[in-house]
Every structure is written in C-alpha cells, then in structure tokens.
Amino acid sequence: MDSASAISSDNTTHLLAGFVANLRHEDVPVEQFGYARKSVLDWLGCCVAGGREAEVRSLCDVIESMGSAPQASLIARGSKRSVLDAALLNGAAGNLLDLDDVHPQLIGHPSSVVVPTVLAVAEWKGLSGRDVLTAYVAGYEAMVRMGLAMEPELYDRGWHATGALGVFGSCAAAGNLLRLDAQQMVAAFGIAAAQAAGLRELFGTSSKCIHHGKAAMAGILACLWAQRGTQSAVDVIGGRFGMRTLSEPVRTERIAEGLGTHFHLAQTCYKRHAACGSVHAAIDAALELRERPGFSLDDIDRIDVRTHTLSVSLTAHNEHARTGYEAKYSMHYALALAFIEGSAALAVFSDARVMDPRVRALAARVHMSADPDMQYIEAMPSELALTLRDGRRTVLRVDTPKGRPSNPMDWNDMAAKFRQLATPTLDTATIDRVIADVARLEDADVGALMQRLSRATTHTHEVVAA
Structure with missing residues (x-):
C-alpha cells in the first residue's frame, strides 16, 4: 500500500x-x-x-x-x-x-x-x-x-x-x-x-x-x-x-x-414490484389475500393498512394519484392496482389504469395509519385488514417482502425480471446473451456487452411508435 x-x-x-x-x-x-x-x-x-x-x-x-x-x-x-x-x-x-x-x-x-x-x-x-x-x-x-x-x-x-x-x-x-x-x-x-x-x-x-x-x-x-x-x-x-x-x-x-x-x-434489497419499496410488504399481502379461496373484490368494504411511519411519510401525499408514476408512491393506488390486476408489474402502473373508475373506487376504501412500533430492518412492514361487506374481517401482516435478504430473489428471479423489463426493447437473442455475459462478468467483454445494449434503439423506436 x-x-x-x-x-x-x-x-x-x-x-x-x-x-x-x-x-x-x-x-x-x-x-x-x-x-x-x-x-x-x-x-x-x-x-x-x-x-x-x-x-x-x-x-x-x-x-x-x-x-x-x-x-x-x-x-x-x-x-x-x-x-x-x-x-x-x-x-x-x-x-x-x-x-x-x-x-x-x-x-x-x-x-x-x-x-x-x-x-x-x-x-x-x-x-x-x-x-x-x-x-x-x-x-x-x-x-x-x-x-x-x-x-x-x-x-x-x-x-x-x-x-x-x-x-x-x-x-x-x-x-x-x-x-x-x-x-x-x-x-x-x-x-x-x-x-x-x-x-x-x-x-x-x-x-x-x-x-x-x-x-x-x-x-x-x-x-x-x-x-x-x-x-x-x-x-x-x-x-x-x-x-x-x-x-x-x-x-x-x-x-x-x-x-x-x-x-x-x-x-441489498431487490424490487419485485414496480413501485416505491415502502409499499412492497403491503403489495405482497394484497397478492396473497387475493389468492385465498373465496376472495372477491366485490366483497371488500374497507382496507385498513397499518405500516411503518416512513412508509406513511413517503406515500400519503399521493392518496389521490392521477398518474402511473404517482401511483408508484401511493399506498392507496398501489394496493388498489394489486388487488384488481393481480400484479404490481411495470405495465400495471399506467395513467389509464390509475384513472379507471374501479381502481379509484377501491383506492378510496384504503385507510392508512402509522405504527411507531414497527421496525424497519430489511423492509417497512405492513399489516392489511380487510373488512368485508358482511362484517367479516381478515388480517395479514408481511414483514419481509420478496427480494429482501431473508426472502431473496435468486439469479433465476433476476433473469426473469430482466427479461420482463427488456423484452419490449431487446430481441430474445440479445437478452439471452446479456444474461449470459453478466453471469460470467469477470470474463466478459465489457465493450461488446455495452454495444449489444446500445444497439437496441431501432427496436425501441418501433415499440414507442406502436
């Protein structure tokens, strides 16, 4: 030295x-x-x-x-x-x-x-x-x-x-x-x-x-x-x-x-959902509740979310989101979209979906509160309580959403996420080659990798024009 x-x-x-x-x-x-x-x-x-x-x-x-x-x-x-x-x-x-x-x-x-x-x-x-x-x-x-x-x-x-x-x-x-x-x-x-x-x-x-x-x-x-x-x-x-x-x-x-x-x-914490990390635990809870036998959106009267104080700080100002980007920072709209679409993938957060009357109606039933006792270790925990129209109540808490160190996304998960994000821009052969290059990055040609990623422009313009 x-x-x-x-x-x-x-x-x-x-x-x-x-x-x-x-x-x-x-x-x-x-x-x-x-x-x-x-x-x-x-x-x-x-x-x-x-x-x-x-x-x-x-x-x-x-x-x-x-x-x-x-x-x-x-x-x-x-x-x-x-x-x-x-x-x-x-x-x-x-x-x-x-x-x-x-x-x-x-x-x-x-x-x-x-x-x-x-x-x-x-x-x-x-x-x-x-x-x-x-x-x-x-x-x-x-x-x-x-x-x-x-x-x-x-x-x-x-x-x-x-x-x-x-x-x-x-x-x-x-x-x-x-x-x-x-x-x-x-x-x-x-x-x-x-x-x-x-x-x-x-x-x-x-x-x-x-x-x-x-x-x-x-x-x-x-x-x-x-x-x-x-x-x-x-x-x-x-x-x-x-x-x-x-x-x-x-x-x-x-x-x-x-x-x-x-x-x-x-x-390192990775994101499975296309939204602010502060809402990921709540989204995971919503997706799990949605898959339970007998679940019906029409039965939901009220959704109460108890979450970390920082999550409230980050998302409360977008309670009435008007765009897909605002919805990424909105507990109300991220949950409404997850319940209705069964996903919080990138395509879900569009301006059109946020303005859908069904989404806006369900978002209006979301009520968020801060729990000062919740600890932010790997993620901001959230507890969802669904009150149904017949008075029944279902509660689910998620402390560690998918993608956190104790609930990790492995290499196959990361490759699947890359494919999902890159497919509208890159052809299949390029996607496969990029994944392979990064998997052996120590030995990869960085210049060639960047050239492959750069050449995508023609395909991108076609997708945008469509």
Whole structure:
C-alpha cells in the first residue's frame, strides 16, 4: 500500500481513500461478486426499460444536442457520448421507473449510481469485467458506509441519500478503475462532496431520477480532475465544514469499522414490484389475500393498512394519484392496482389504469395509519385488514417482502425480471446473451456487452411508435 504512506489513520476521508485506492479483486470475498452480478443485471433491466420513457428520451435529446466525444454507450439509444454524459443519462434511466435495488440503512439506491459509473468508465478505458466487479464493490461500500454514518438524520432533513451520498459511491468506483492513488482519492472525495445534492421534495416526480445520473456523473468528474493534480479538502467527511453541514451527526466510526474485511452487499434489497419499496410488504399481502379461496373484490368494504411511519411519510401525499408514476408512491393506488390486476408489474402502473373508475373506487376504501412500533430492518412492514361487506374481517401482516435478504430473489428471479423489463426493447437473442455475459462478468467483454445494449434503439423506436 505505497500510496497510503501519507494517509492519516485518524482522518476518515484518508481511511476511505486508502481502501478504495488499494482494493483489488483478490481482496474481496468471492461471494460478494455473486451479489454484484445480480445487482448489475437488475440495474441493466431497469435502465433498458427506463430508456423507453419520454423523460429519458427528452434528456437524451438535450445531451445529444450539445455534442460530446463518443466514449461510452447510451444504453438502448444506439449512440455514444462522453463518459460523463453516458453516466448521467444511463444513471437517470436506471432509476426512472423506481425498480432498482436499495440498501435499507443507506435509505437509497446504490446500484443506480455505481453501475452506470463502472460501465461507462470501463467501456471508455477498455477495462475488464473483473475490474468492473471490483470497482462496483469499492463504490457500493463507500456509498453504504456514508449512509451508515449519516442516516436516518440526513433523510429526516430532506436529503435524498442517492444523490447526496451517491457522489461518494461513484467517486470510489471511478477512482478504483482509474487507479487513483490514495492522496488523489482524498482530493476526489472533496470535489465529489462539493457536488452532493438530492432533495426529497422531488419524490413522486419523474425528475427525481436526476439525483442518480448527476451523482454518477459527479463522481467521475471529481476523479478526472483530481487525477490531474487538483487539490481539495483534506477531510471532507469528518471536517468541521464538510458533510456535517448537510446533517449531523457524522458517525465516522461506522465508516472505519470493518473497512476492508466486512462488506455490505448481502444486505441489498431487490424490487419485485414496480413501485416505491415502502409499499412492497403491503403489495405482497394484497397478492396473497387475493389468492385465498373465496376472495372477491366485490366483497371488500374497507382496507385498513397499518405500516411503518416512513412508509406513511413517503406515500400519503399521493392518496389521490392521477398518474402511473404517482401511483408508484401511493399506498392507496398501489394496493388498489394489486388487488384488481393481480400484479404490481411495470405495465400495471399506467395513467389509464390509475384513472379507471374501479381502481379509484377501491383506492378510496384504503385507510392508512402509522405504527411507531414497527421496525424497519430489511423492509417497512405492513399489516392489511380487510373488512368485508358482511362484517367479516381478515388480517395479514408481511414483514419481509420478496427480494429482501431473508426472502431473496435468486439469479433465476433476476433473469426473469430482466427479461420482463427488456423484452419490449431487446430481441430474445440479445437478452439471452446479456444474461449470459453478466453471469460470467469477470470474463466478459465489457465493450461488446455495452454495444449489444446500445444497439437496441431501432427496436425501441418501433415499440414507442406502436
């Protein structure tokens, strides 16, 4: 660890910088790469599907109108732009539909920042899938450890960790790939932190995805500038006017604890449903109740939902959702759609379905309340109580929805999710090849993988036009 010789052990930024700069593939327990491959495939599906949306197409129009060097692929767009522009667009596309993974203690989405970063930089520099996986671990650890240090107070103050702390994840991932030394990484973290942003006020709007894209872009920019000798704060994490100006406390001991020996990828939570993670337990309960013998929608008089206080905070403002996107952040409409459609897949959350009189009538019968005793460990629990017209009452509580570590989605589940999200955009042969490439990502040709994902544009336009 030559570059760590000037690094101070009592400076948290220095410690994290040393970890990132010196992390190599052989330093990471092999099982962590299994989690990483699942997250890469999961994010790719989210990105391909998000690329079909009008907001991503319009952001792409803005980027392409400016022009930039063809360094990295714009997924499903059939073109290349600068590594910064690719990270921005792909990062935004990967979160737009809110199907990307989360880490509960981060209260944010690590992969929708880290994966677009590593793929853009690796494609640009001609790096290997082995390099991609190592850098993903470095970025994930940096981002999640910042969350452990600052949450939940950061969130309570109105910051969205994916943007505000995602700059550390992107910076760490890019720095590892670009082989910054530890002193350069200290500077890069300072430059990245200067770009920290992301406000919860944007939740429920499609522009929230800019938090993810900008964080990915900011981390790469920080590394490229620091690599050229630019200096910055010596301890932006623990310093008096550093990250603590966003929120206090900054528990620096949580960043240092087990750094390099304990990894957090096993706590990743994946989304089976195309909605905010705070409603997944309730959706699972609704789908289970719906399959019980004798169930009939016509029998429901009232639906009472007792849930975690954070779930109420995230969804109560969309009690009267008018669009599919608002319904993703609405307990009332997510449940109504799940009960009526028997699914909470992407296609269910359409504007037309949300405005369906049957959906609106059932949503009006949903009554939500917060239970301060419910604990958010892997997920936000929910208890559904159905009161039927004849007075009977059925109650079901779900603490851990599918996709959480103790109720996991395995590789076959992730492949099925990718197929579902990618099928409107990619042909079957390409889908099969992408799944196979990610399954053996250490040995895959990253440039060829990105070319396959990029070539989808013709198929995409046909689907949109239809």
